[in-house]
Amino acid sequence: MTDQEMEMSVPGKGATVWLTGLPSAGKTTIAHALAERLRGEGRRVEVLDGDEIREFLSAGLGFSREDRHTNVQRIGFVAELLSSNGVTALVPVIAPYADSREAVRKRHRAEGTAYVEVHVATPVEVCSVRDVKGLYAKQAAGEISGLTGVDDPYEEPETPDLRIESHTQTVQESAAALHALLTEKGLA
Numbered sequence: 001m002t003d004q005e006m007e008m009s010v011p012g013k014g015a016t017v018w019l020t021g022l023p024s025a026g027k028t029t030i031a032h033a034l035a036e037r038l039r040g041e042g043r044r045v046e047v048l049d050g051d052e053i054r055e056f057l058s059a060g061l062g063f064s065r066e067d068r069h070t071n072v073q074r075i076g077f078v079a080e081l082l083s084s085n086g087v088t089a090l091v092p093v094i095a096p097y098a099d100s101r102e103a104v105r106k107r108h109r110a111e112g113t114a115y116v117e118v119h120v121a122t123p124v125e126v127c128s129v130r131d132v133k134g135l136y137a138k139q140a141a142g143e144i145s146g147l148t149g150v151d152d153p154y155e156e157p158e159t160p161d162l163r164i165e166s167h168t169q170t171v172q173e174s175a176a177a178l179h180a181l182l183t184e185k186g187l188a
Helices: 003-009 027-040 050-056 065-083 098-111 124-130 135-140 171-184
Strands: 015-020 045-047 088-092 114-120 162-164
Touching: 015 027, 015 065, 015 098, 015 171, 027 045, 027 088, 027 171, 050 065, 065 088, 065 098, 098 114, 114 171, 162 171
Parallel strands: 015 088, 015 114, 045 088, 114 162
Antiparallel strands: none
């Protein structure tokens, strides 16, 4: 094993970076851009995509408040586990309820693991135009209900560590702002 490989295999300081926001706000896109940058700097990074988690870890859960809470807690557990082992876990997950996000924050605090909350604060009007997954169109057509921020609640974070307005800056600018915050906190 080379010195560089040994250095990268030793766990460094991990962190969970939770990107919350409405569907199509830009959470996953920003997370992947940041992941690429951090990996380029030799960091160990995992992106815990909400859709993938729902398919593999939370299959069978619906979208009731209780099921959404359970989903967020499962993701928070995995993120904390990764983070406590030196991985930067980027979590682009809606997590619509403040109490669910706070429970994840408390778990991290209890374990002594860094946690950063980022609100990707994109207005619903912009998200509905982006409509990456066609959810807003399906909701408007009456094909689905319970769309977060439209006919289901989304509780915006009151004091996030960072607020990104993805509709006023590029993906790279958003990722750079988040990278700067992580650097300032000694996490990048």
